[in-house]
Amino acid sequence: MAEQPDTIADLSFEAALKRLEEIVRRLESGDASLDESIELYGEGDRLRQQCEARLQAAQARIEKIQLGREGQPAGTAPFDAA
Template structure:
């Protein structure tokens, strides 16, 4: 399934990452005209920014979950094997 028609701003992290991988693949093959390559590069930059934004949001959610009201770590249980 292609996410090409969906606005980047509405994509989930997974959708944006998948679309970014498609863009990179097309650019690496080098079989697209120059003007299309420029458009792909611009789309790739938007997709990269969206992925970074979604990762930051996820990090903030994790931080909010793992810190108490004073900003101190809550009691956490280490993950087995780490």
């Protein structure tokens, strides 16, 4: 049932998030056995890491518009969250 790490890396952000939500619902329901819960938790952790990495990559691509002296757009600069 658990996804292989290579397969997780191939998932889109949306697909990984959807699978993570399914895992959370399954774990919260209490229907999974202990062994299945452990497997699901491991898969969920890998999915969380993948989603976080995708979000960080997207954030790094975001550019902010720089305004010139007259308030007109003068170019772009890399996004700086700080």
